[in-house]
Amino acid sequence: MLTAFNLFVVILFGVLVVGSLLPLSSSPHWFIRGWDYPRVQIVAIAIVAIVAFLAVNVVVGRPNRVAFSVMIGLALLIAGWHLFRILPYTPLMPTQAKAWNPPADAVESDPHRLRVLISNVEMENDQFTRWKHVMGDCDADVVIVAEVDERWQATLEELKSAYPHQIIYPQDNWYGLAMISRLPIIDSELRFLVQDDVPSIDAMIEMPSGDRVRVVGVHPRPPEPIRDNDATARDAELVLWGEELAKDNQPIVIGGDLNDVAWSQSTRLFLRLSELLDPRRGRGFFNSFHADRRWMRFPLDHVFHSTHFTIRDMKRLEHVGSDHFPIFIDLQLEPAAKEDQEPLDKKASDAGEADERIDRAEEDLGLDVESVREATTE
Known part of the structure; x- marks a missing residue:
C-alpha cells in the first residue's frame, strides 16, 4: 500500500x-x-x-x-x-499603480474621479434584480457588461434614468457586450478586431472636470476544450489593442472579461505593448471566476489603465448569480502621478512574440491585420 x-x-x-x-x-x-x-x-x-x-x-x-x-x-x-x-x-509586493493620496480638502464628488464596474453577467443568468442591486450599491460611473443578450438588454435599458448613455450590442452567443454610463459618451465605435461575432466597445467619455477618457470594453473568446477553441483569437486581440493603445497619449481605461489570468504570457505581453498599468499588482488576486467554485477561482476580469490615474479603491463585489464576480475600481485622474508610475519593462522579444500571435491569427482565422491597423489610424 x-x-x-x-x-x-x-x-x-x-x-x-x-x-x-x-x-x-x-x-x-x-x-x-x-x-x-x-x-x-x-x-x-x-x-x-x-x-x-x-x-x-x-x-x-x-x-x-x-x-x-x-x-x-x-x-x-x-x-x-x-x-x-x-x-x-499579492500585497507582499509593491504596487504598480499607486494609491491616491487625497488632499486635506478632498470631497466625495471630486470631478476627477472615475468609478468603473466590470461585470460578466453570464447570459443564462436570470437574477436581474440581484445584479441591479449590487451594481447600484457600488455607484459606478461607467459599467462594462459582458454576455449581454436581449433579456439583459432590457434590464440595462431599465436603468436609463441613472445611465442615460448606453451602447448595447446583444447576442445569443455569449459575446454580447454593453457599456452604460451616467457620464456623457462623446464618441463611440463598435469594433470587431479579430472575429465578426466578438465585439469590443471603444468610447470617449467626458468626466465632470471636462477631461476626456478613452474607455474600452472587451471580451475576447477564450481557449477552452468544449468547443475546441485555442488562444489564437484572444492573443491576437490583446496584441492589437496593446499596439493601438500605446500610440494614444490620452487617459485610457480598458476592461472586461479577458478570459486570461493576470500572470499569463498574453496578458503580460499586452501590458508591455500598451504601457498600461495593472492595479492588481501589489494589491491582490481579486479572483472573479468561478463564483460558485471556491477551489477553481482565477483573476479573469480585468481593468487596466494609463499612468494618468491613481487608485482610490478596488474590490470584488458580491455574487450576482453569474459565474463571474463583478470587479469595481475607483480611479482618480491625476496626471502629475505619471512620473511615479512605471509600466512593465519592455523585452527585446516583445515584437517577435506579438508578430507570432498576429501571423497565427492571419493564417488560422483569415485575419486581415493590415486593414485592422489601418482602421486604427483613421
Missing part, C-alpha cells in the same frame, strides 16, 4: 512538473494555455502532496533520505516557479 501511495505521489509530481513547463510553449492549444490558470492551486497541491508523502512514510517507519530529498526538491521547485509568477499580485 505504501508503494502504491508513493507511486501516486511521484506520478502527481510528474504531472505538475510537465504542466508547469507547458505554458513556456508558444502553442495556442487550450490544453497548454490552460495550465496558465491554476498556479495558486498547483502550489497548494504541491504543498499538500509533499506533506502527505513525508507524513505517511514517517508513520509507516520507512523513511528514505534520498527519496525525501528528491521529493522535497521537486516540491520546492514547483512551488517556487509558480510563486515567482503570482507573488507580484
Whole structure:
C-alpha cells in the first residue's frame, strides 16, 4: 500500500512538473494555455502532496533520505516557479499603480474621479434584480457588461434614468457586450478586431472636470476544450489593442472579461505593448471566476489603465448569480502621478512574440491585420 501511495505521489509530481513547463510553449492549444490558470492551486497541491508523502512514510517507519530529498526538491521547485509568477499580485509586493493620496480638502464628488464596474453577467443568468442591486450599491460611473443578450438588454435599458448613455450590442452567443454610463459618451465605435461575432466597445467619455477618457470594453473568446477553441483569437486581440493603445497619449481605461489570468504570457505581453498599468499588482488576486467554485477561482476580469490615474479603491463585489464576480475600481485622474508610475519593462522579444500571435491569427482565422491597423489610424 505504501508503494502504491508513493507511486501516486511521484506520478502527481510528474504531472505538475510537465504542466508547469507547458505554458513556456508558444502553442495556442487550450490544453497548454490552460495550465496558465491554476498556479495558486498547483502550489497548494504541491504543498499538500509533499506533506502527505513525508507524513505517511514517517508513520509507516520507512523513511528514505534520498527519496525525501528528491521529493522535497521537486516540491520546492514547483512551488517556487509558480510563486515567482503570482507573488507580484499579492500585497507582499509593491504596487504598480499607486494609491491616491487625497488632499486635506478632498470631497466625495471630486470631478476627477472615475468609478468603473466590470461585470460578466453570464447570459443564462436570470437574477436581474440581484445584479441591479449590487451594481447600484457600488455607484459606478461607467459599467462594462459582458454576455449581454436581449433579456439583459432590457434590464440595462431599465436603468436609463441613472445611465442615460448606453451602447448595447446583444447576442445569443455569449459575446454580447454593453457599456452604460451616467457620464456623457462623446464618441463611440463598435469594433470587431479579430472575429465578426466578438465585439469590443471603444468610447470617449467626458468626466465632470471636462477631461476626456478613452474607455474600452472587451471580451475576447477564450481557449477552452468544449468547443475546441485555442488562444489564437484572444492573443491576437490583446496584441492589437496593446499596439493601438500605446500610440494614444490620452487617459485610457480598458476592461472586461479577458478570459486570461493576470500572470499569463498574453496578458503580460499586452501590458508591455500598451504601457498600461495593472492595479492588481501589489494589491491582490481579486479572483472573479468561478463564483460558485471556491477551489477553481482565477483573476479573469480585468481593468487596466494609463499612468494618468491613481487608485482610490478596488474590490470584488458580491455574487450576482453569474459565474463571474463583478470587479469595481475607483480611479482618480491625476496626471502629475505619471512620473511615479512605471509600466512593465519592455523585452527585446516583445515584437517577435506579438508578430507570432498576429501571423497565427492571419493564417488560422483569415485575419486581415493590415486593414485592422489601418482602421486604427483613421
